[in-house]
Amino acid sequence: MPHLQQMTQSCSCSAKVMAITSGKGGVGKTNIAANLAICLAASQKKVLLLDADMSLGNLDVIMNINSRYNISHLLAGRKSIQDIVQVGPKGLKIICGASGLQRLANIDECQRLLLLRELSKLQQNTDVILIDTAAGISRSVVGFCLAADHVLVVTTPEPTAMTDAYGMTKVLLRNRFAGHISFIVNMADTTAQGIRTYKKIANTTEQFLAAQINCAGVLLKDERLQKAVRSQMPVVLAYPKSRISLSLVALAAKLGNGLAAQQTNGKFFEKVLHRFF
Numbered sequence: 001m002p003h004l005q006q007m008t009q010s011c012s013c014s015a016k017v018m019a020i021t022s023g024k025g026g027v028g029k030t031n032i033a034a035n036l037a038i039c040l041a042a043s044q045k046k047v048l049l050l051d052a053d054m055s056l057g058n059l060d061v062i063m064n065i066n067s068r069y070n071i072s073h074l075l076a077g078r079k080s081i082q083d084i085v086q087v088g089p090k091g092l093k094i095i096c097g098a099s100g101l102q103r104l105a106n107i108d109e110c111q112r113l114l115l116l117r118e119l120s121k122l123q124q125n126t127d128v129i130l131i132d133t134a135a136g137i138s139r140s141v142v143g144f145c146l147a148a149d150h151v152l153v154v155t156t157p158e159p160t161a162m163t164d165a166y167g168m169t170k171v172l173l174r175n176r177f178a179g180h181i182s183f184i185v186n187m188a189d190t191t192a193q194g195i196r197t198y199k200k201i202a203n204t205t206e207q208f209l210a211a212q213i214n215c216a217g218v219l220l221k222d223e224r225l226q227k228a229v230r231s232q233m234p235v236v237l238a239y240p241k242s243r244i245s246l247s248l249v250a251l252a253a254k255l256g257n258g259l260a261a262q263q264t265n266g267k268f269f270e271k272v273l274h275r276f277f
Contacts, residue, residue, distance in 0.1 A: 015048070015126040018255070019148035020184075022155065023164020025135040028186040029154045031225065032248070033132035034062050035236045039252030041090035045127040049088070050119070051097035052144050053134040060096040063088055064232035067096040074118060075111045081118035089237060093122070112143065128256075137171050145172060150180040150258075152216055156187040157197045166201050173209050182216035184251070194218030217251040219244060 020033045030051075037049040051059035051071070060067045065086050073079040086094040123129065131148060133141045145151045151172060155165035169181060183201060188194030198215040205213050222244035228235035236245045 015123040015129050016150070017129045017131065017148040018150045018152060019052075019131040019133055019145045020152045020154065021133040021141060021145055021168060022135050022153065022161070023137070023166075023168040024161055027135075027154045027156050027161050028219075028225075029135065030059055030062055030132050031229065031235070032152075032154060032184060032186065032219070033130055034059060035234050035245075035248045036252050036255070037092050037094075037130045038089050038234055038236055039249050040128060040130075040256055041088075041092040043252065043256055045256060046091075046093075046125060048085075048093045048095070048122055048126050048129045050095045050129060050131045052131050052140070053097045058097075059094065059132060061232060062229065063094065063234065065094060065096065070096040071115070075115060077114075081121055085122070089234070093126075112140070116147070137168060142171055142175065146175055146177055148179055150182065150255075151177070152182050152184050154184045154186055155197065155201065157185065157189070157193055162197060162201055166204055169201075169205055169211075169213060170209060173211055180214075181211075182214045184216045184219065186219045187221050188218050189221060191218050191220065194220070217247065217254065219247050219251070
């Protein structure tokens with residue numbers, strides 16, 4: 001397909017891509033994605049946040065954004081990428097997902113190609129793209145993760161969440177993912193509990209998959225997070241001095257510092273083309 005090769009050669013993309021994912025729902029993945037994106041944008045980085053949950057996207061609710069157009073309009077060919085981009089706090093650029101559209105749960109290869117081709121137009125003026133994936137290991141979720149430079153797998157101390165986080169990691173490694181994988185332990189009662197949770201998954205991964213996975217951070221339970229969710233405000237804006245906000249700021253600083261040294265494994269668009277076409 002020569003025309004596709006020409007398109008990838010003409011795009012000089014520099015943005016690093018981080019996918020935030022989880023083996024199961026309910027672990028706080030989208031809240032983490034939204035708040036990390038705001039923190040990175042506040043540190044003078046040009047950030048694009050993509051809600052890649054194609055059927056049950058709720059990033060607009062968490063960010064209190066009245067999104068007239070979303071990713072479904074792009075995939076239907078009715079709007080361009082520029083039409084659906086929203087500007088959020090700190091200049092953050094946001095692309096909202098669709099909600100309640102079952103047909104978008106597993107987009108086909110042509111739609112994935114269209115989406116990633118359009119996203120490539122935004123990469124040249126972006127430092128980092130954060131992808132908030134759907135939960136689980138559907139083809140679309142795994143595809144976005146495999147195209148990223150760094151995958152953050154979110155878990156909680158709950159046994160089911162830990163099992164599913166390990167399952168997601170196994171899928172990525174068995175698909176020969178060449179980027180970085182890190183765990184984020186969310187909703188821990190104490191830092192010690194979070195570290196124990198990480199070590200259990202990391203030890204199992206090392207034993208059975210022969211891979212060493214780092215811990216990006218531990219986020220403790222904080223009732224102010226739920227208050228922020230109910231008021232439809234990201235917690236780092238609603239309660240900037242809360243324990244959870246300070247932890248998210250520290251996590252963003254850690255990830256942001258790593259962006260400069262991190263080497264991308266190739267253009268996001270090109271990697272997806274190589275894998276799926």
